[in-house]
Amino acid sequence: MPEPPDFSNWSCPLPLRDYPSIVMGHGGGGKLSAELIEHLFLPAFRNDALENLGDASIVSLTGNRLAFSTDSFVVRPLFFPGGSIGDLAVNGTVNDLAVSGARPLYLSVGMILEEGFPIASLARIVDDMARAARTAGVQIVTGDTKVVEKGHGDGCYVNTAGVGVVSGTEEMGPKRAKAADAIIVSGTIGDHGMAIMSVREGLEFQTTIRSDTAALTGLIEQVLQAGGSSVHVMRDPTRGGVASSLNEIAAASNVGIVIEEKVMPVRSEVRSACELLGLDPVYVANEGKVLVFVAENRAPAVLEAMRAHPLGREAVMIGKVVDQHPGIVVAHTVIGASRVVPMQIGEQLPRIC
């Protein structure tokens, strides 16, 4: 491999220069991930669709609006309570399309397998993908498989990309949050991340926590039916958890956000496990939850519609958008104090998805 170019000749702006090499946090969905996007990918690939920073990009295609999204999955271990990398890979991309207001239709699958990976494990992953696709109502229509030498991969990495159609004309996206919007989360937070941690090598602990991996398509249809154009932002709080998603939206919309810790739905097992590991559940990944920003007056109808859906039974209003402290997320704590909930810098839980 030729020498990488001299840093001094390279036009990438600060603060990426502080890191001459990739660190785990660059994949964590926090501040370092955002820096890579802002200082490297956006300047290079510059276009409007990319700059909207949604979970999926909305592009125009022969008069229609197409949603297009991709995610790579490197979760460890590959099989965990409640799911596998196969479920995650399908549901993750389906959800990125759904929260963009699209009906997910077609997926591609790219596999990078390590020499020696058991075919039986691959069959199990593929089976999980097929089942998840059927449940989500999408078709896997194209794919590719590469194999790397033993020691150059980690069993199985999966990429999915997906396309869907955006109907309606409402504009929705992370830049559209407005003061007084209610913020609803569809159920308990942190389940996926803690399910993974409970079986992570060197860290196993006994628990009944299962990943919440699920396709949100049906739930989101209910949200849009009840909320229509009053739904301003939807996001599935995966890597970096609810806290990172809220920070991204606060920054993109230039609004303040206030959340109430005491109403945040957290399973007691998840809370205990977080305490054990010194983690804050608002930073822990979810794979079957959605955050909904909706105009105040339509919030009760949306909340009711969500609670009527199996995946939204525990939906609750966790906060609101405010005029003050633009770009900042503030939590009212259980003891009545206020604290800033910052974007995390790097990665709290590596390779969670």
Place this chain on the structure above:
Amino acid sequence: MPEPPDFSNWSCPLPLRDYPSIVMGHGGGGKLSAELIEHLFLPAFRNDALENLGDASIVSLTGNRLAFSTDSFVVRPLFFPGGSIGDLAVNGTVNDLAVSGARPLYLSVGMILEEGFPIASLARIVDDMARAARTAGVQIVTGDTKVVEKGHGDGCYVNTAGVGVVSGTEEMGPKRAKAADAIIVSGTIGDHGMAIMSVREGLEFQTTIRSDTAALTGLIEQVLQAGGSSVHVMRDPTRGGVASSLNEIAAASNVGIVIEEKVMPVRSEVRSACELLGLDPVYVANEGKVLVFVAENRAPAVLEAMRAHPLGREAVMIGKVVDQHPGIVVAHTVIGASRVVPMQIGEQLPRIC
């Protein structure tokens, strides 16, 4: 990771049972790759679009025909004479769309980076992707980056997926080759594979061979303008080279194929390097060439149109489709004999793209 399921309980048909684990050849684009697709992916994901086995899948989307394709890139080294993994990742997916008769429009990019990978190298790859996208006339509109621990990746893996629009109503695809079709290749074969080998660790040799990586969009527009619905199949002969592509098409269309070795365009440096390594150029990967199957009477016009394009100046008719020996590719050799050109079993040159 839970134990993989017992093989005896698993319904995957032969011949995959012969391989309990993934071997390099499962990613080689030959017979083993085909077996994975036939016996594992197709039964699991069953749908019409997937079963057409084209380079891209053609799906219907609100009344339009959408082409959708994906490829992962694990080439080693990342930078090589004539290009980089960045060029390959853009051109590869652009070409898969183009040979399906689509106008490529939008790409997604998924990166799996290894902890410690130099940011400067990443910047260079991203820069190559941006330039290749501009040249090909496509936009990179969505992306994702994951990071894995040092020792669990190989610097940088890139996945791209792409969408394009198929205009016109002609059906084209690997199942549409017909007896008496002329087979044209757009230029010299084996350049990409031998460029990679010339810089492959432990194998370096002095040569001026450069990868042919290029977006074929413009050339293919000329082919379709000149050939219209008489163009029955197009394919870019990447992994597994011309021989594997021809075998796939012979099998999918249930036709015989005869090629003439003496007219096969091979650079003298490529031929020498192949002799040195004991390789046959028809099995060596290309990243900027297209095979065109066109009705005999339109072949001269298509050939002329291709030669008028910078990427098709060395286009030549290399063979034809015949009624005999369905599914079999036969070469007339330089010395006047005939030999079967089989699908390769595994991988001649690992990690070539």
